[in-house]
Amino acid sequence: MAERVIEVDGIELCTESFGDPSDPPVLLVMGLGASMLWWEEGFCRMLAAGGRFVIRYDHRDTGRSVTYAPGRPGYDAADLVADAVRVLRAHEVPAAHVVGVSAGGALAQLLALDHAARVRSLVLISTSSAVPGDEELPPPAEEFTRFAVAAPPDPADAGAVIDHQVAYARVLAGGRRPFDEAAALGLVRRDVERAHDFGAARNHDSLADGEVSQAPLSSITVPTLVIHGTADPMFPLRHGEALAQRIPGARLLALRDAGHGVERADWATIAAAILEHTAAGSSN
Structure with a gap:
């Protein structure tokens, strides 16, 4: 299905769906920035081939969704949680299986806490707890930290931006497997070329929390x-283990x-794990 720009509550968000709308819906929530x-489309089609109606969308300030001036987003993290509800409303989906990766996993947790009726099940990938806990979790790997604190490239220099994003993808890959630079380069180029203003995604770096849930994950x-990679350089495996321990069952x-x-x-x-996990609640 072609991309579709929806407008809900005056907010324009670019979405795309795969599969049969009569199948159990799966909402994919990407990380910030x-x-x-x-x-990726191939992954989305795997889920659709397994009998799921898959919806992905651009956050504000990414891709073809509403874009704000760099440094002046005018929204907060709570608004991004509400945007997930807006996407479901636009697709006339009362509730979905929600799959979030990285900070998208935190948004998915907050969605389950603040809009429980909208969530059939959760799949949380490469993420950490969205609310404070008692355990002190391990920090990111040194290589990730070095990259994160380095000065970003000039957003007007598309070549430098692309090189920087590919280098970031290499760091995120964790270093234990061969890195597919050609695939990363192709994806980053499409991302940069498609965006209204690729530099606006940096607005996500300084978002306030807003009025998000303080309820416990329990x-x-x-x-x-x-789902968590054992070589995750941003959130070491203990983050995933702790998250699984804090959410009942x-x-x-x-x-x-990974x-x-x-x-x-x-x-x-x-994909197989998501299909198995969402099958249990597919009749809800």
Whole structure:
């Protein structure tokens, strides 16, 4: 299906769906600073082929969704949680199985806490707890931290931006597997070329929380699957383990030598796990 720009509550968000709308719906929530392209089309079609109606969308300030002036987003993290509800409303989906990666996993947790009726189940990939806990979790890997604190490229220099994003993808991959630079380069180029203003995504770096839930993760009652790479440089594996322990009944799937995100080498494993997990509640 072609991309579709929806407007709900005056907010324009670019969405795309795959599969039969009569199948159980799966909403894919990407991490901050990343457009829906990072839920790659081939992965989305795997889920659709398994009998799911798949929806992906661009966050504000990414891709073809509403874009704000750099440094002046005019929205907060709570608005991004509400945007997920807006996408479901526009697609006339009362409730969906919600799959979030990285910060998108945190948004998915908040969605389950603040809009429980909208969530059939959760799949949380490469993420950490969205609300404070008692345990002190390990920091990111040194290589990730060095990259994160380095000065970003001039947003007007498209070539430098692309090189920087490919380098970032290499760091996120974790270093234990061969890195597919050609695939990363192709994806980053499409992302940069497609965006209204690729530099505006940096607005996500300084978002306030807004009025988000302070409820404990123990109050999440929907079936939850946590998927985490053992080589994740942003959130070491202990983050995923702790998350699975804090949500009642949650299961953990550890991906050996996987980094941060949904890597092509893991598509079949992750898709199969999502299809199995969402099958249990598909009649809801």
